[in-house]
Structure formats: structure tokens, C-alpha cells
Amino acid sequence: MLSLITWSPLIGALIVLMLPKENKRAIQIVSFVAAGISLAASLWLIPQFDRSATAMQFVEKWSWIPSLNVSYYLGVDGLSFPLVLLTTFMTFISLIGSLGIEKRVKEYFFWFMALEVGMLGVFMALDLVLFYVFWELTLVPMYFLIGVWGGPKKEFAAIKFFLYTLTGSVFMLLSILALYFRSVPHTFDMIELMKIAQTSTVFDPRFQILVFLGLYFGMAIKIPAFPFHTWLPLAHVEAPTPVSVILAAVMLKMGVYGILRISFGITPLGFHWFLPALVVIAVINIVYGALCALAQTDMKKMVAYSSINHMGYCLLGIAGMTAAGFSGAVLQMINHGIIAGALFLLVGVIYDRAHTRDLSAFGGLAVKLPVYAGIMSLACFASLGLPGLSGFVSEFLCFLGAFQNWKWATTISVLGIIATAAFFLRMMQKVFLGPVNEKWADLPDMSPRELASLLPLVAVMIWFGIDPKWPLDLMNATVAHLLGK
Amino acid sequence: MQNLGLLTPELVLAGLALAVMFLDMVLPRSKSRWLYHFAWLSSAGVLALVVASLGAPAAHGTGTLWTADAFGQFFKMTVLLTATLCLLLGLDYKALPERHAGTFAALMLLSTTGMMFLISATDLLLVFVALELVSISSFVLAGFERGNPKSNEGAMKYFLFGAFSSAILVYGISMYYGATGTTRLIPGAAQSPMMILALVLILLGFAFKASIAPMHFWVPDAYEGAPTPVTTFFSIAPKLATFCALMRLFGTVFPAAQYDLTALFGLLAVLTMTIGNFTAFFQDDVKRLLAYSSIAQAGYLLIGVAVGTARGTEGVMMYSFIYVAMNIGAFAVAQAVGQAAGSYSLDAFDGLARRSLGLALAMTFCLLSLAGIPPLAGFMGKLYIFSSAVESGRWWLAAFGLLNSVASAYFYFRIAHRMFFRAPSEDAAPLAVGPYVYGGIAVAVVGVLLFGVHPEPLIAGVRASAPLLP
Numbered sequence: 001m002l003s004l005i006t007w008s009p010l011i012g013a014l015i016v017l018m019l020p021k022e023n024k025r026a027i028q029i030v031s032f033v034a035a036g037i038s039l040a041a042s043l044w045l046i047p048q049f050d051r052s053a054t055a056m057q058f059v060e061k062w063s064w065i066p067s068l069n070v071s072y073y074l075g076v077d078g079l080s081f082p083l084v085l086l087t088t089f090m091t092f093i094s095l096i097g098s099l100g101i102e103k104r105v106k107e108y109f110f111w112f113m114a115l116e117v118g119m120l121g122v123f124m125a126l127d128l129v130l131f132y133v134f135w136e137l138t139l140v141p142m143y144f145l146i147g148v149w150g151g152p153k154k155e156f157a158a159i160k161f162f163l164y165t166l167t168g169s170v171f172m173l174l175s176i177l178a179l180y181f182r183s184v185p186h187t188f189d190m191i192e193l194m195k196i197a198q199t200s201t202v203f204d205p206r207f208q209i210l211v212f213l214g215l216y217f218g219m220a221i222k223i224p225a226f227p228f229h230t231w232l233p234l235a236h237v238e239a240p241t242p243v244s245v246i247l248a249a250v251m252l253k254m255g256v257y258g259i260l261r262i263s264f265g266i267t268p269l270g271f272h273w274f275l276p277a278l279v280v281i282a283v284i285n286i287v288y289g290a291l292c293a294l295a296q297t298d299m300k301k302m303v304a305y306s307s308i309n310h311m312g313y314c315l316l317g318i319a320g321m322t323a324a325g326f327s328g329a330v331l332q333m334i335n336h337g338i339i340a341g342a343l344f345l346l347v348g349v350i351y352d353r354a355h356t357r358d359l360s361a362f363g364g365l366a367v368k369l370p371v372y373a374g375i376m377s378l379a380c381f382a383s384l385g386l387p388g389l390s391g392f393v394s395e396f397l398c399f400l401g402a403f404q405n406w407k408w409a410t411t412i413s414v415l416g417i418i419a420t421a422a423f424f425l426r427m428m429q430k431v432f433l434g435p436v437n438e439k440w441a442d443l444p445d446m447s448p449r450e451l452a453s454l455l456p457l458v459a460v461m462i463w464f465g466i467d468p469k470w471p472l473d474l475m476n477a478t479v480a481h482l483l484g485k
Numbered sequence: 486m487q488n489l490g491l492l493t494p495e496l497v498l499a500g501l502a503l504a505v506m507f508l509d510m511v512l513p514r515s516k517s518r519w520l521y522h523f524a525w526l527s528s529a530g531v532l533a534l535v536v537a538s539l540g541a542p543a544a545h546g547t548g549t550l551w552t553a554d555a556f557g558q559f560f561k562m563t564v565l566l567t568a569t570l571c572l573l574l575g576l577d578y579k580a581l582p583e584r585h586a587g588t589f590a591a592l593m594l595l596s597t598t599g600m601m602f603l604i605s606a607t608d609l610l611l612v613f614v615a616l617e618l619v620s621i622s623s624f625v626l627a628g629f630e631r632g633n634p635k636s637n638e639g640a641m642k643y644f645l646f647g648a649f650s651s652a653i654l655v656y657g658i659s660m661y662y663g664a665t666g667t668t669r670l671i672p673g674a675a676q677s678p679m680m681i682l683a684l685v686l687i688l689l690g691f692a693f694k695a696s697i698a699p700m701h702f703w704v705p706d707a708y709e710g711a712p713t714p715v716t717t718f719f720s721i722a723p724k725l726a727t728f729c730a731l732m733r734l735f736g737t738v739f740p741a742a743q744y745d746l747t748a749l750f751g752l753l754a755v756l757t758m759t760i761g762n763f764t765a766f767f768q769d770d771v772k773r774l775l776a777y778s779s780i781a782q783a784g785y786l787l788i789g790v791a792v793g794t795a796r797g798t799e800g801v802m803m804y805s806f807i808y809v810a811m812n813i814g815a816f817a818v819a820q821a822v823g824q825a826a827g828s829y830s831l832d833a834f835d836g837l838a839r840r841s842l843g844l845a846l847a848m849t850f851c852l853l854s855l856a857g858i859p860p861l862a863g864f865m866g867k868l869y870i871f872s873s874a875v876e877s878g879r880w881w882l883a884a885f886g887l888l889n890s891v892a893s894a895y896f897y898f899r900i901a902h903r904m905f906f907r908a909p910s911e912d913a914a915p916l917a918v919g920p921y922v923y924g925g926i927a928v929a930v931v932g933v934l935l936f937g938v939h940p941e942p943l944i945a946g947v948r949a950s951a952p953l954l955p
Contacts, residue, residue, distance in 0.1 A: 021842070067944040068872075107838065107905075129868075133859040140849075140858060143898070147906050155906055159898060166858075166894055170887035173868075177875040177883070 002058050002074040006120045008037040013113035021106040031109040035095050039088040049081055051473050054481035069187050073127040078478030080123045083253055086337045090249040091116045094242035096453035097345055115141035122254050128176045128188040139165055150238040157238035164231040165221055172218030175211040194265045205269045212270025215263045222255030223311050226284040236304035241348030248307050248344055249337035256314045256333055279319045279409045285312025290419035299357040303343045309420055310336045316413055317398030325401020326479040327472055332394035339391055342379040342457040349450050353443050364436030369445045373432045375454055380424040382461045390464035488548035494534045495601045501527035502594035509587020517586040524590035525572035532565035550608040555950030557604045559802055560729035563809050567722040568597040570813050570925050574714040577919030580630050596622035600726035609658045609668040619723055620647045627711040639710025646703040654690025657683050670737040695727040698757040701780050708776035717816035720779040725805045728786055741793025750791030751882055758784030758889040765896045771819045772829045788882050792873045800870035802947045807866040807936055814851035814929025818844055821918045834900055836909030841916045845904040847930045852897040854933045857890045862936035
């Protein structure tokens with residue numbers, strides 16, 4: 001089943017490649033069907049997913065390269081399953097957003113589908129080589145998606161993103177090789193490696209620290225954690241709207257997921273050694289990200305910096321090393337995926353109409369575009385953590401989890417929330433309130449297609465805000481198991 | 486004359502090469518294309534012979550000056566595969582004069598024969614003769630486009646540099662003889678200063694052929710000037726044959742278990758990779774760019790040699806095989822594009838994705854594979870080589886190799902950038918590609934994808950044929 005989820009987009013991509021490029025409708029339909037199968041299959045797994053189990057579920061394991069003891073090994077647990085759902089869901093949503101793409105449709109959908117394969121694989125792979133292959137598989141499609149369909153500085157953004165991430169991941173590869181040769185018998189199997197790390201002293205502390213640093217370098221660039229965040233504003237701003245959605249909603253989560261799954265699972269001593277630094281980085285991400293966002297005049301750039309800010313909450317939750325913190329971090333990943341996805345879509349909506357994203361260019365739009373204003377406000381409130389909406393729950397859990405161990409850091413971070421609130425409220429004030437800017441007097445409100453992509457996201461924001469128990473139940477058992485309780 | 490039977494493939498190929506020359510004289514000019522077909526078929530036939538003998542221990546053994554073992558047969562297979570595919574590419578290469586078809590085909594075959602002898606040789610005399618056979622045919626091939634000044638310049642440089650390095654090699658061989666009293670490769674020679682000097686000089690002679698820094702200066706000019714199928718051939722076959730000879734030489738005379746030559750080879754590897762990659766940044770001609778890239782690729786191979794363990798050797802073999810596929814693919818697309826545009830400037834690639842998406846994707850796959858991005862074959866090869874470095878504790882080698890791969894991604898993406906991001910210059914029609922070039926590209930892309938996704942057969946094959954026969 002997991003294979004079906006992972007590979008159906010690839011099959012879609014190959015069919016797209018064979019279709020004539022004039023036939024846009026067929027290309028879109030094939031892509032939707034492929035992503036739809038993926039989504040349906042992942043939803044179908046929800047009722048079968050055992051929420052109390054701590055082991056991997058729906059495991060598929062075949063020998064892939066027996067000479068190197070590499071296997072094709074997929075499985076999900078409470079940590080990865082929500083992220084798989086997030087990926088299939090957000091890909092489908094951004095496909096709706098992609099219907100507006102007019103230029104070189106065939107190539108676009110081909111790369112988009114290939115990208116989905118990579119993302120899903122990262123969250124399911126339980127073999128380090130397989131993980132690495134999927135991890136890198138996301139890079140190339142993303143390079144082309146930014147570089148061909150992006151904004152004015154797209155080419156530079158694309159290559160910067162690519163080289164930055166590739167540099168990080170080669171260090172990750174070194175760490176993976178080191179783990180392989182240190183383990184006896186040599187294995188890339190994550191579960192085996194975790195067992196070795198917990199039950200024996202083969203991985204001595206110094207080794208774990210080195211390996212952790214290599215892994216962390218790769219993950220931190222992806223998250224992005226300060227000071228490796230500089231690719232993000234550029235890439236997110238230059239990418240076309242649906243791709244920004246994917247970047248923010250799914251790609252950033254790969255880094256946090258990697259830290260939880262691999263760094264924490266296989267090199268716990270290295271992780272503990274690094275904790276104080278991680279807390280500092282989390283605080284910097286939160287405060288610095290928020291302050292940067294506050295300084296932006298471009299709406300998209302502001303949302304991009306808000307992602308750095310929100311990934312800081314995730315890191316803080318992880319650094320807390322408590323069940324609440326971990327659950328908060330995982331839930332925050334999901335929530336940020338939904339909310340940031342919605343925000344990027346919304347910024348795309350206004351950009352499509354006005355061809356500017358400058359905050360000061362607007363004013364009083366709430367009168368002209370009531371539906372748009374309503375949804376945008378909701379997404380902003382969810383993002384800044386208004387109780388009753390999804391963002392609040394996860395941010396609260398992250399702080400709660402971190403406060404027990406890092407009182408000062410958490411206090412500073414809570415202050416960071418004020419800055420977060422400030423930039424969102426300032427944006428709403430400038431865009432929606434105040435005197436109507438006559439230049440935009442005849443902007444149309446949202447089209448059915450835009451509503452179709454945004455309403456599901458809004459529904460989830462409200463749902464998780466009111467009933468956070470449902471997503472938390474998916475992950476609680478696994479989180480407790482991760483922490484060894 | 487012991488065991489001449491071991492050299493059957495070499496002798497058959499030499500005979501066929503001479504047959505091509507003879508046929509050239511009797512065939513009417515209008516039928517000269519037949520010679521190409523004859524040549525590639527003979528090369529493919531010998532390839533079949535070699536492949537058949539790969540898994541047959543009966544066909545292996547040691548002769549007076551030569552040895553036939555699975556290790557050598559494996560490299561012969563890569564060389565013959567390259568020769569066959571390059572001859573096929575030659576069929577669609579228009580700048581080759583029809584009336585010299587026989588000479589061209591015969592020289593390609595003779596050069597290949599030389600490489601096969603080089604691979605089998607266990608005596609420095611035979612090494613030298615084989616290397617000369619390779620070199621002299623190559624000089625002529627490099628200058629084959631007589632009307633093209635660049636071709637003449639490249640051939641001249643190649644020749645002068647080649648003569649110079651042959652002299653160095655012979656000097657090294659004479660010292661080897663002085664130190665040991667024989668030209669045969671024997672293990673456990675005394676580590677006298679003369680012996681060390683001898684091996685360094687021989688190494689320099691090999692470095693010339695394998696385009697290892699600091700003997701790489703001829704590469705870009707010769708590659709740029711030579712007819713593209715010949716460039717393709719140069720960038721793969723002599724290099725791999727020389728690597729095989731290099732490993733045989735050092736594996737026998739200075740076994741890694743007893744002498745640690747990591748510092749020497751490691752230094753050369755780092756130098757070669759870095760020079761190749763960082764010079765490639767500034768190239769605006771696709772053939773020159775790929776020339777520097779092939780220098781860098783030799784550096785990755787050298788990592789495996791420097792490590793010297795069984796895994797290192799296997800890594801070199803595996804990477805060699807994959808290198809054939811990815812480099813042929815890249816050069817074949819370059820040939821198609823360059824021929825259509827009339828120049829090999831990078832501008833010719835502008836907007837290729839909109840003209841021929843399939844061709845652009847094929848090129849992208851090959852380039853990504855050269856850069857070592859999964860899930861393509863190049864990644865598996867690099868993984869194997871770098872893992873051998875990590876296994877033996879030579880972290881720094883793996884780290885240098887990986888960082889170089891990142892740097893190389895930049896210039897490989899310069900081509901991808903032009904293909905996908907730029908608009909076609911004036912002519913936006915799909916490219917006309919000859920059937921044989923198409924075939925070459927198809928073989929390459931299938932290889933790059935197949936061994937990336939399913940490398941197991943290759944790894945198993947390499948493991949079975951890695952041990953050296955003395």
C-alpha cells in the first residue's frame with residue numbers, strides 16, 4: 001500500500017511525459033488522477049492505522065542491493081504517518097493551484113509529480129540509502145520548478161537552493177556511510193541502527209557527535225535553521241505559488257522529520273550533546289525570523305520569513321525532550337504545513353490579480369474582497385496562534401514541552417510570539433483596513449478554483465483547533481516510545 | 486610463446502582491423518559506409534567473445550607477457566563497449582570524409598586493440614608497445630578533421646605531449662629494469678630510491694593517458710578539436726584501460742597491503758578532481774566543458790585506487806562501467822546538438838527542452854549521473870567509491886570527493902539551465918537526430934537509469950571479477 005502511495009505519482013509523471021504537449025487537459029487529468037490515487041490510498045490507511053502501536057506499520061521490505069545490505073524498506077509510524085497524509089493532501093491542494101499554470105504545462109506536471117514521489121519516499125523510507133535517494137530526488141524537480149516557472153530572480157534562486165541543499169546532503173551521506181561501517185553487521189537499516197545505538201556501545205560518544213553534526217548539517221539546511229536559512233526567502237519568493245506551497249508545507253518538514261527520526265533515534269548521545277546549541281538556534285529562528293518578517297514590505301517574503309519563525313517553534317519543542325514538546329513539534333509541522341500553504345496560496349491570489357505583493361500598495365481591500373479578507377484573516381490568526389485555531393494548540397504544546405527544561409529560552413521565545421502577531425496584524429491592517437485604494441476598485445473576489453484549494457485548508461485549521469485530540473492521537477504512542485517511556 | 490590462446494579477442498580484433506584496411510582498398514567509394522558497419526560489428530563481436538569469457542575460468546590464465554583474468558576482461562568489456570558505441574556515433578557524424586572511412590574505422594579498432602593489450606600486459610615492454618599503439622592511432626584520429634584548424638592544433642598538442650610522456654615512461658621502465666633486472670611486474674621488489682623513481686616516472690606516463698593532473702594539459706585542446714565520436718572515445722576508453730594497467734602495476738609491484746601509497750594517489754586524486762571541476766566552470770564550449778569534467782571523473786576513479794582495498798578496486802570497476810554509459814550519453818547529445826547548430830558553444834543548447842524535450846531530458850539524466858545525483862547510476866558508483874574511502878578510514882578523501890561533486894553540479898547545471906530556462910535562439914524546430922545517435926543515447930540513458938535503480942547485477946559482477954591474477 002505504501003508503495004502504491006509513493007509510486008503512483010511516478011507512473012503519472014511517466015504518462016504525462018508520453019502525452020503530446022498541446023493536450024493540456026489530458027496532462028492535468030492524468031496528474032490529478034495520479035495524485036488522487038496517492039491521496040485516496042493514504043486516507044484509506046487512516047482507519048487501519050493502529051494508534052496504540054509503537055512499531056512500524058504497513059511495512060514493506062524487499063532486498064534491493066543485497067551486496068551492500070541495502071533494502072527497499074518502507075513503513076510508517078505515528079511520526080511519519082501524519083506527514084505522509086500532509087504530503088498527499090498538500091500536493092493535491094497545490095495541484096488545484098497549479099491549474100493556473102499556462103507555460104510549458106507538460107514539463108511542469110512531470111516535475112511536480114516526480115517531486116511528490118521524493119517527498120513521500122523521504123517520510124516512509126526506513127533504510128538510509130533509500131532515504132538519501134528520495135531526499136535527493138526532491139532536489140532536481142524543485143530546481144526546475146523554481147527555475148522555469150518562478151519570478152524575476154528565479155534562476156539564481158534555483159541554483160542557490162540546489163547547491164545549498166546538495167552541500168548539506170553530502171555531509172549527511174558521509175554520516176550515513178560512517179554509520180554503515182561502524183555497525184556490525186554493516187547495515188543501512190534505521191531500525192537496526194537504532195537498536196544498536198540503544199543497546200550497545202558500538203557508537204561511542206565521539207563518533208555519535210561527529211555523525212550527528214554531519215546529519216544535522218544536512219537537516220538544518222532543509223529546515224532551515226539559523227544560520228543556514230538564507231536560501232529560503234529567495235527560493236520561496238521566486239517560486240511559483242503552488243511550488244512555494246509545497247516548499248513551505250512539505251519540504252521544510254523533511255529536515256525536522258530527519259532530526260527526530262535519524263539524529264535523535266540513531267545518535268542520541270550526539271543529540272544530547274547538541275541540545276544547548278539547538279535551543280539557542282530555535283530561539284534565534286523564532287525571534288530573528290519574526291523580526292525579519294516584520295521588516296518586509298513584500299507579502300510573500302513576509303510569509304517566507306514567518307516559516308523560519310514557525311520552524312523555530314518545532315525546534316524548540318524538540319529541544320524540550322518531553323512528550324508534550326515532541327507532540328507539539330510534530331503537530332506544529334502539520335499545522336504549519338496547512339497554514340503556510342494557505343498563506344502562500346492567498347498571497348498568490350492577490351498577486352495574480354494585482355501583480356504586486358507590496359504591502360503598502362493596498363488598502364481597504366476588505367470592502368472589495370470580503371471572502372478573501374475573511375480567509376486571509378483566519379489563516380493569519382491561525383498562524384499567530386489564536387486559541388481555537390490549529391496553530392495555537394501546537395505552539396502551546398511546544399512551549400509547554402520546552403518550558404520544563406529551558407525556562408529562559410522559552411520565555412524569550414514566547415516574547416517572539418508578539419513579533420509574530422505584530423507582523424501579521426500589520427499586514428492585515430495595511431491590506432484590508434484603512435481607506436480603499438481606488439486603484440484596486442474593481443478587483444474580483446475569489447474564483448471557484450481558488451476557493452476549492454483554500455476551503456479544505458481552512459476546514460482543517462478549524463478542525464484541528466477545536467479537536468486537536470484527533471491528530472495528537474495519531475502520534476502520541478510513537479512519541480512516548482521515542483522518548484523511551 | 487606461452488598461452489597465446491589467452492589473447493584470442495585481441496588477435497581477432499587486430500585481424501579485423503587489418504581486414505578493414507584491406508576492404509578499404511577493394512570496396513568502391515560509394516559503399517564506404519559499409520566499413521563502419523563492418524567495424525562496429527567486429528567490435529561488437531569481440532565484445533561478445535570477451536563477455537562470454539568473463540565467467541569462464543577456462544579462458545583465464547597467465548602467459549609470458551600477459552595475463553587474462555576476470556579483472557582485465559571486465560575492463561576489456563568496457564573498452565569494447567565504448568568502441569562499438571563510438572563507431573555507431575561515427576555513422577551519424579557528417580564531418581568525417583567518406584573516402585577515409587576505412588582508415589578511420591581501422592584506426593579506431595587498432596587503438597582498441599592496443600588498449601586490450603595494455604589491459605592484459607604484465608610486462609612493461611608489452612605495456613609500452615600497447616600504449617604506443619593506442620597513442621599513435623589516437624594522434625591520427627584526433628587530427629582527422631583536416632579542414633578544421635582546431636583539429637590540427639589539438640592533434641599537434643596531443644602528439645607533442647604524447648611523445649614527451651612516452652619518453653618519460655620509457656625512462657621509468659629502464660630504471661625499473663635497472664632496479665629489478667627484469668621488465669616483468671614482480672611483487673616485493675626492494676624499495677630502493679631507483680625503484681621509487683621508476684614507478685613515479687611510469688605513473689606520470691600513465692597519468693598522461695588517463696588525464697590525471699598534472700599531465701592533463703593536452704586534454705581540452707585535443708578533445709575540442711577531435712571529431713566528436715573520437716572525443717567520446719578518448720574520454721572513456723584509453724582512460725579506463727590505463728586505470729586498469731595502473732591498478733595492475735601497483736597492485737602487483739606495491740600491493741596496498743604492504744605499501745601505503747594513499748598519500749601519493751590521494752594527492753593526485755584531489756588535484757585532478759579540483760582542477761577538472763573548477764576549470765570546467767569557465768568553459769563556454771560544451772566539448773571543453775565535458776573534457777574538464779572527464780578529468781574530474783578520473784579524479785574520482787583515483788580515489789578508489791588510492792584506497793587500494795578490495796572495495797576500492799570494486800568501486801573503480803563499477804564506476805568505470807557506469808562512466809561509459811553516462812559519458813557516451815552526454816557526448817552523443819552534444820554531438821546531435823553541435824551538429825545541428827554547427828558549433829559546440831553552450832549557446833547551441835539554448836531552449837533545447839522546448840525543441841526536443843526527450844533529448845534535453847536524456848542529457849539532464851546523463852549530466853546528473855555524472856554529478857552523482859540519485860537515483861541515477863553515477864550515484865551508485867560514487868557511493869561505492871566513497872564508501873571504500875570511509876571504510877578504510879580515509880575520511881578526507883571521501884569529503885573531498887563529495888564536495889567536488891557538489892561543485893561539479895554547478896557546471897553540469899549550466900547546461901541544464903540553458904536547455905530548460907533559456908528560449909531557443911532562432912530555430913525552434915525539433916532537432917533532427919540520426920538513428921545511430923538515437924540508439925547510442927537510448928543505450929546510455931537506459932544504462933544510467935537501470936544501474937541507478939537496480940545496481941545489484943553490476944555490483945555482483947564486479948565483485949566476482951575484482952581479484953587480480955598474477
